[in-house]
Amino acid sequence: MRNTKILAGSSHPELAALVSKRLGTPLSDCTLKKFSNKETNVEIRVSVRNEDVFIIQSGSNNMNDNIIELCIMIQAARIGSSKRITAVLPYFPY
Numbered sequence: 001m002r003n004t005k006i007l008a009g010s011s012h013p014e015l016a017a018l019v020s021k022r023l024g025t026p027l028s029d030c031t032l033k034k035f036s037n038k039e040t041n042v043e044i045r046v047s048v049r050n051e052d053v054f055i056i057q058s059g060s061n062n063m064n065d066n067i068i069e070l071c072i073m074i075q076a077a078r079i080g081s082s083k084r085i086t087a088v089l090p091y092f093p094y
Contacts, residue, residue, distance in 0.1 A: 003083070005048050007073060009057030011066045015090065016056040032069065040065070042072045048080040055085065059093035067093070 005028040008016030020027045029045040055077070057070040070087060077085045 003050070004052045004054065005046065005082075007044065007053060007055045007077070009055065009066065009069050009073060011060060011062075011069075012056070012058040012090075015058065019056055019088070030073070040069050040072050042069070042076045044073075044076050044080055048077050048082040050081065050083045052084045053077045053082040053086070054088055056088045059089055059091045063093040 004023075004025055006016070006020050006023070006025055007030045008020075008027050010032050016027060028048075031041075031043040031045060033041040033043075035041060055070060055073050057066055057073070059066055070089075074085055074087065
């Protein structure tokens, strides 16, 4: 898929890899870190400017942390001037 970036959250990397393989688009490099105070840091290591960004994140285990991580990933993509952001959540909690 042209002009598309796929990012994987930490909740289900196997699912993200399968989706990436099926679409024929490699996962984009994204670093997710937890600080000692449990805050999350996201660094998108590729340019997402004018790209369609798909973020794959499940809401299963540790659902609050996963939702916050998704929000931080969305914010990082917005700051990177992506054209469109789509959150892919096969399971949405609450």
